Amino acid sequence: MDPLQRETLLRACRQLACHDWSDAEITELVAPRHGIITGFQDLLTQQDALRALDLGTLPPAEGVRAKVRDDE
């Protein structure tokens, strides 16, 4: 996976249906300087690692229900 480029995000803003993000906000995502976020690149690297996980047919999480156990 190539490192994320500022231009990639700017182009996405222009070509996909996005909100108006300032240059500074886009730059902060690619090269965080203010400690506001810890870096989009780190997140993407972890997303790439998560792709190796075989989830089979597991559905997305929805509500939770009580489980009846043998000891209850």
Added chain:
Amino acid sequence: MSDGDLAFDSASDLGRLLRARRISAVELTQLFLARAEALNSLSKAFTRVTETEALKAAKAADSALARGDDPGPLLAIPFTSKDMIDIAGQPTSGGAKGFADGPATADAPVIASLRAAGAVSLGKANLHAFAYGATGENRDFGTAVNAYDPGRLAGGSSSGSAASVAFGLATASLGTDTGGSVRVPAALSGLVGLKPTYGRISLRGVLPFSWSLDHLGTITRTVRDAAALLQCLAAFDPQDPASAPEPVSDYLSPLGDPAPLTGLTIGVPRRFFFEHADDEILAAAEAVLLSLEGAGAKVREVALPEMTHARTVALTVQMPEALSLHASHLDRKPEVYSDDFRAGLALGQFILAEHFIRAKRIMTLYRRQTEAVFDGVDVLLTPATPLVAPEFGTVSTKIGGLEEPVGNAMMRFSTFFNMTGHPAITLPSGLSSQGLPMSVQLVGRYFDEAKLLRVASKVEEEERFRLPRPLLHRQEKAAREDGAEGSGLTRRPAS
């Protein structure tokens, strides 16, 4: 019995005084309103104090007592609610001035339930704006400070909820918990923070942060007060899509049970949850474990799912959901959003849909793996946080060789249980050598808050885990009796 005693009493203690006619609901409310006026400039606990409405509710409570109508343990109990929760006739600010388009038209069901129980709303509690962050920093209303050291954070995002109770400005508070935002500020402020099972308490009328992870929770002085609030608030709400149609247990009766915890097993996930944490906090957690073992419980080590990517999974779910929620306001009122939140929302914009869905599927995996652990144990125990309340201005921490942003550290042990949806409670485990609260977290099976609260009450019974009142209170009182203005304390800028 001084004003200070009453301000730091539990709801159950105040209930006894009210029913013995040793104080009226109006007197009690006036006491708390006076403290809020005197101490809000220091604590930054409130975004809004609603004096007229509070006194009206207090008069109604006195009338009910005079008639012999007693709706239960919350009658006349003064509470605050995070300014994410609708109260009819008042704007819901989300912690940002100018965000609300107008006053809320109806009470959120949780507020309506508390009103029906006779509780008295004192006003709205401050927060990390829109619940985005653990530090409680707030550009518009100031940052809530820690009652045990005003140079430190109260914790967030329900910062004002914790500060209002810790400073003795309210007896209980409602907050929201998306990654630990009730449990963490409660833990850092020496209080009891309860996040019930996902869907146990209605979130209708509550400004969301992340639908998949949001929970309504309570901050109180005691486990019994947490149980009383949960008894009032737990209900199926067919108008809340996340609400669970599960029966509501009796949370209060088991608390007085003097029987030992024989037959209960406490699971200890040492990997991850007992790593990279302050030594004193770890020692306190071990002391709580020994205490529970002494009370008859079995203790055994368990392995929870691999946590390496847990924070990434949570972020991948919550930021696109937050962006979707705030989309229209972001375009119409961009000025109400702080730089930190805008940066987070911008991140949410560029998370791919497949990554979002994958993260929600991994949440299912986490739930199944954690449920399997609960086949062998009744309750899990972890430290509540790896650190005590950080000083203002702290950007990052390094504990046991792990360096991370301070907000990440504060939420490190809590966020996972927002993804699994299990009920969790934090409560004090003692005072650190710096004089700051330390806490443990107990996690229970789905909808088994009754057992969770019973185990927590066993911990609370031990004198050595209880905390003294914040020294601040005594200093404030002395300052006011001397007629001095302000606290006399040296404070750093709150934000």
